[in-house]
Amino acid sequence: MSRIVVGTSSWSDPGFVEDWYPPGLAARDRLPYYAQYFEAVEVNSTAYAVPVARVVRRWAEVTPDGFEFDVKLHRLLSRHRVTLDQLPKDLRGQAGTDARGRVLLDAALEEAVLDRTLAALEPLEEQQKLATLLLQLTPGFKPGAHELAELAPIVERAAPRPVAIELRHKGWVDAERREQTLAWFERTGAVFVCVDAPEGRAPTIMPNLDVVTDERVAYLRAHGRNAQGYTRGRSVAERFDYVYEDDELHEIAERAEQLAEEAGEVRVMFNNNKGDYAPRAAERFRELIGQTVA
Numbered sequence: 001m002s003r004i005v006v007g008t009s010s011w012s013d014p015g016f017v018e019d020w021y022p023p024g025l026a027a028r029d030r031l032p033y034y035a036q037y038f039e040a041v042e043v044n045s046t047a048y049a050v051p052v053a054r055v056v057r058r059w060a061e062v063t064p065d066g067f068e069f070d071v072k073l074h075r076l077l078s079r080h081r082v083t084l085d086q087l088p089k090d091l092r093g094q095a096g097t098d099a100r101g102r103v104l105l106d107a108a109l110e111e112a113v114l115d116r117t118l119a120a121l122e123p124l125e126e127q128q129k130l131a132t133l134l135l136q137l138t139p140g141f142k143p144g145a146h147e148l149a150e151l152a153p154i155v156e157r158a159a160p161r162p163v164a165i166e167l168r169h170k171g172w173v174d175a176e177r178r179e180q181t182l183a184w185f186e187r188t189g190a191v192f193v194c195v196d197a198p199e200g201r202a203p204t205i206m207p208n209l210d211v212v213t214d215e216r217v218a219y220l221r222a223h224g225r226n227a228q229g230y231t232r233g234r235s236v237a238e239r240f241d242y243v244y245e246d247d248e249l250h251e252i253a254e255r256a257e258q259l260a261e262e263a264g265e266v267r268v269m270f271n272n273n274k275g276d277y278a279p280r281a282a283e284r285f286r287e288l289i290g291q292t293v294a
Contacts (some may be wrong), residue, residue: 063129
């Protein structure tokens with residue numbers, strides 16, 4: 001069976017810092033400490049600011065061989081609302097804005113932000129520590145308002161690096177569009193992000209659909225199962241306030257094992273980010289699938 005890689009969606013979330021790390025642990029020591037327990041982590045900060053190479057180089061230096069990063073692409077690329085101050089200073093002059101100050105995305109700006117990101121991530125690539133690029137789309141990226149074809153230039157320009165795309169509007173995988181959507185992922189080589197999420201009728205709650213669209217890697221993000229918090233919560237702690245029980249972790253393990261039958265590896269990232277819920281769930285998940293601390 002293929003390798004199942006386990007981690008969390010951040011190593012520096014405020015609740016994570018307060019409840020999981022030893023008291024008084026310096027900020028610069030958190031990532032090395034985290035890497036003693038897990039073999040991978042999602043980088044969340046890169047969604048809000050293009051990374052800086054010297055910072056990325058330190059990530060590579062303070063983590064052991066074999067440790068890997070799944071790096072979120074900038075919110076501009078995932079079609080979120082972005083203001084000029086969230087762009088690198090030298091790119092602001094080429095960005096147009098609407099009446100509300102929102103940056104208007106065009107092909108040239110998209111290319112520039114992606115290229116700047118890839119250049120900054122070179123220290124990870126040099127040490128074989130860059131696993132995937134994660135594109136977590138805004139829920140506003142929905143059928144009718146957008147087309148999946150808009151994302152093809154990102155996947156193509158990032159190649160051969162895998163781009164894992166998390167859709168956040170269930171219209172893409174309803175009975176009418178599911179086959180077409182998955183065919184697009186397979187055709188372009190994008191990785192379909194599977195989720196463990198609450199059940200509910202809200203359009204922003206994706207179904208627990210397990211598919212492999214790139215034989216190199218499958219990706220599963222565990223958001224918790226708190227439907228009210230997920231749809232109405234205003235903070236991270238409210239949206240992902242959920243403690244996974246063992247039977248639920250067993251369910252996720254079975255899903256991961258099925259994905260591993262078709263993919264070279266399966267990346268399971270826990271995003272139930274209230275307090276220490278995510279690292280505790282990830283630690284327990286590793287125990288249940290028979291993995292030991294790296």
